[in-house]
Amino acid sequence: MESSETAGSKGGVLPLLIGCGVLVFLLVTGEALLQDSDIFWQIETGRWILAHGAVPTADLFSFTKAGAPWLSSSWLAQVIFALAMQAGWAGPVIVTALAAAAAFALFAAYLERHASALLTTALTLLAVALTVPHLLARPHVLALPLLVAWFIGLIDAADRKAAPRWPLLIVIALWANIHGGFGLGLVLIGPTALEALRQAAPAQRLFLALRWAAFGVAALVACCATPYGWNTLIAASKILSLGEVLTTVAEWSPPDFGRFGPFEASILALFGVALWRGLTLPWPRLLLVLGLLHMALGHIRSVETFALLVPIVLARPWAEQLAPRSVAPPVARSEFALPGWAVATAAVTIIAATVAVAPRLNYRFVATQIPEQALAAAQQHGAKRILNAYEFGGYLISRHVPVFIDGRAELYGEAMVMDMFRAAAGRDAGALDRLVDNYNVDATLLPAQQPIVGLMDRRPGWRRLHADDIAVVHVRDGL
Template sequence: MAYSGRFSRAASHAVTLQAIQSSETAAGKGGVLPLLVGCGALVYLLAIGDSFLQDSDTFWQIETGRWILAHGAVPTTDVFSFTKAGAPWMSSSWLAQVIFALAMKAGWVGPVIVTAFAAASAFALFAAYLERYASALVTTALTMLAVTLTVPHLLTRPHVLALPLMVGWFIGLIDAADRKAAPRWALLIVIALWANIHGGFGLGLLLIAPAALEALRQADPARRVALALRWGAFGVAALASCCATPYGWNTLIAAGKILSLGEVLTTLGEWAPADFSRFGPLEASILALIGVALWRGLSLPWPRLLLLLGLLHMALAHVRSIESFALLAPLALARPWAEQLASRRTPPPGAKAEFVLPGWAAVASVLAIVGATIAVAPRLTYQFVETQMPEQALAAAQRNGAERILNGYEFGGYLISRRVPVFIDGRAELYGERMVMDMVRAVAGRDTAALDRFIVDYDIDATLLPAHAPIIGLMDRRAGWHRAYADDVAVVHLRDRQ
């Protein structure tokens, strides 16, 4: 029995070596495929660039960046509303906002190109890691699936600029785990940059735990205590690195505020749970994942299984987390599943080696794609979606002397871009759960008492609300008010002059 056990371990070791050698061969392809994937994704994303301009939060993100550039400091209080003017507020995405503000000097094409480039970089990194363990065909297919799942949430907003940082950070963690070592200290630069780009860096901190457990699982028992201490030190250093921002330790507080909004998170579209009323890419991906695992009898080490379940839970709970599942889950699965499949694969006699694009042809292709993109970029034109821009309605309100306008939630960003103090906008963490939910119910016509409080408490002299909102009919019948303007985007009501 002892001999059998030694033989089994030796065989297992040989299989692992075979898989690692095969992955090293894949990694030695020169990184051409990821470059092609990234360039191809960039061209595709630029072609659909108008879809990035669908959220009025983009306006206040850019205006915050302009404010930072103009004042040479980051905001610590609200400067855009008349309802929360002077209230404490920190911008956890200050660096992304500055980047967008600088890009906006070229018009909307600037932020769109920045967004497309960041997303394409994330897909290139994603493909670069998968290429170590999978064929070019599988790598390309999985990257296309990741693009499909991620595109609906690609907007000209800071979270997209953080995508390549998220992917690079996780690759650094999982690589360390597979080396049975602690992550390299240089990786801390990635999460420090992430903390200045977007408040989602908290996910990066959470990813440390499963990666550390995976490293400890693979390490020799005699080394586990020392390795655990090194991972612990790295985790503490990562937490400190997240505070390398103009806000210091307050960065952690600002990033956590959005999670304390309670009912608001079930109301805002991006925080809503996944919708399975119609068959879509997410459902197809989950079913394919389960089907492949059952069909091929694949398994996962328990730390990676916990990680996969956590990412899946996040994707099901909030649609904004689908891109995290799409980009990180395949990376967690890649090595263990590749090793298991390699141990069962017997090439048929006369099988041909996988086709690899010649280096010169790949470089020529990349140069052609990049050259075409640079040539076309100045001719690209993008327009913000009109339903988020009540331009004519705002002009009508201002012509009538309106100063304190109760605006719809989705119009706040646009009003900020026109230097109009707003009643409310997309910074839900500033306004708080109660005010946001009162506004949601009031606009839906379910809480007229909240509307009354808003008008009295904030001395409202005009409303600028979505044309489709149920509250419009109530305002038409409200004593002391009259409709002053209406179009397909918004309706303006003015208080009657005494």
């Protein structure tokens, strides 16, 4: 590794190559991005916004919560996906791939300041391996480059012993319109400010603390620069009130260490290298690493944050310890470095070429979340109030069918979502009774392999109408 004082300007070639590599990989494996039916309701919300010139303030899609207050914390991402969908599924795939590629290019550009090209590439590949399982055509991926850019801006300010530059507020304002995860960006201000104060001279700390405090307040205000204003903060926090749901939904559940995988390998490597080389961290950075690790151990959803932010936290102090300033030779600018305008031109050319090939890319959404035949059978039989599985909600919304439930767990609440999960697992017939009776359901549309199908087969007053490899439909006897 190279110290921050000796690492020269690298010209952006390596980050550009890494970004291009990630882009190509994601385009080749594009159908892997189309594995979550939430994208259907994201697109439909974007279309509604474009058609009405406004953002939704109440539920648009269900019969169980019709008209209930609901704010879309990802409204801008939804508009982007809706516009991209004009090119078919290739559109959302390309948008998602470009966002992920930009995030990893920014990540590599920062690491390259402090590490060799080989180590930068290796760490980026590890970050990609940890992040790929959660790369889906959904708003959180569009926010990844904003997450990386925001944190780099904060950590750079700390290393300069200064407050962040004011234009950085544009990043978090955009983030607040793209995805509700911007709250993490606000949280990161605190420990990064402590690192800045630690590095600053004692006489400068009071003034610097006031500047960081002012920036924090300004960042909070910037997060409200959305169509919802201050309500943006409330909407983003609702996911935290879901209680048991956060341990049940796959993306919010803890990682499974039953089998050895990249995440466990990265944790062991982190501690192994630190112990082997005797590496240390200033206490504010140590708090950051421990906090990010705690989040990743609590929720799979946070593994990508761990993968992208921890190397940035470690880069400078570990580089300085591995290559002390007193013995490190100066590193000249790479003879292969390109001027900034050339790198920018190459990036724009790559993006334009990617968009140009969109009509030639043919992607299909995962079939197991598209119960087309089953829905047709239920509709032909006159079903109006269909109790659908959680994963089928997005598809039904795309067909303009009022849904029982979908991926907007914060709208339906902990009790209803947990009743649905327990019933689907076949563990709680009482939960199924509540769902069917309280909402006057006249048909069910359920995955063929879920235990709840057996409960419905044995339920008095109901009969099986349709079954295929994807879904099973039950209707009331009198329907």
